[in-house]
Amino acid sequence: EVQLVESGGDSVTAGGSLRLSCTVSGVGVADSDIGWYRHAPGQKCELVLVINSDGGIYYYVDSVKGRFNISRDNTKNTVYLKMSSLQSEDTAVYYCVKQYLVGYDGWECPRFIGHWGQGTQVTVSS
Numbered sequence: 001e002v003q004l005v006e007s008g009g010d011s012v013t014a015g016g017s018l019r020l021s022c023t024v025s026g027v028g029v030a031d032s033d034i035g036w037y038r039h040a041p042g043q044k045c046e047l048v049l050v051i052n053s054d055g056g057i058y059y060y061v062d063s064v065k066g067r068f069n070i071s072r073d074n075t076k077n078t079v080y081l082k083m084s085s086l087q088s089e090d091t092a093v094y095y096c097v098k099q100y101l102v103g104y105d106g107w108e109c110p111r112f113i114g115h116w117g118q119g120t121q122v123t124v125s126s
Contacts, residue, residue: 001025001026002024002025002026002027002098002115003024003025003026003115003117004022004023004024004096004097004098004115004116004117005022005023005024005025005117005118006020006021006022006094006095006096006117006118006119006120007020007021007023007120008020008021008120009093009094009120009121009122010122010123011123011124011125012086012122012123012124012125013124013125013126014086014087014088014124014125014126015085015086016086016124017082017083017084017085017086018082018083018086018122019080019081019082019083020036020080020081020083020094020096020120020122021078021079021080022034022036022078022079022080022081022096022117023076023077023078024077024078024079024098025077027098028074028077029072029073029074029077029078029079030053030072030074031053032053032098032099033050033051033052033053033098033099033100034050034051034052034072034079034096034097034098034100035047035048035049035050035051035096035097035100036048036049036050036070036079036081036094036095036096036097037094037095037096037097037100037109038090038092038093038094038095038122039092039093039095039108039109039119040089040091040092040093043092044105044106044107045104045106045107045108045109045110046060046061047060047061047100047101047102047104048060048061048064048068048081048094049061049064049068049069049070049081050070050100051070051071051072051079057070060102063087063089064083064090067083067084067085067086068081068082068083068084069081069082070082079096081094081096083122086122086124087124087126088124088125088126089124090122090124091122091123091124092121092122093119093120093121093122094119094120094121094122095109095116095117095118095119095120096116096117097113097114097115097116097117098114098115099113099114099115100113100114101113101114
């Protein structure tokens with residue numbers, strides 16, 4: 001059974017940094033396409049950043065370019081989302097997912113696709 005567990009969410013002030021972790025079991029991260037979604041209250045769920053099995057990294061939210069990075073540690077079977085220069089607009093529940101969906105435009109997260117973690121809350125206060 002594939003399981004993903006996020007951790008690292010916290011409350012920080014604007015300009016701060018956080019590193020989110022997504023620990024995966026049941027499948028190797030090196031063999032998987034892993035993405036991070038975020039869902040803020042009253043906003044659409046959005047795909048933020050992904051790392052593919054071939055190592056390709058793709059950004060889907062322009063505002064995080066230069067501030068967010070994604071990486072993985074195959075020995076720990078964990079994918080990381082490093083976030084810096086955090087802004088209040090980054091406040092959301094962050095989910096990692098195996099097998100993400102590009103081009104989805106919906107208010108709710110597309111949990112019908114892939115495997116999802118339970119989410120971790122990131123709150124940025126100005």
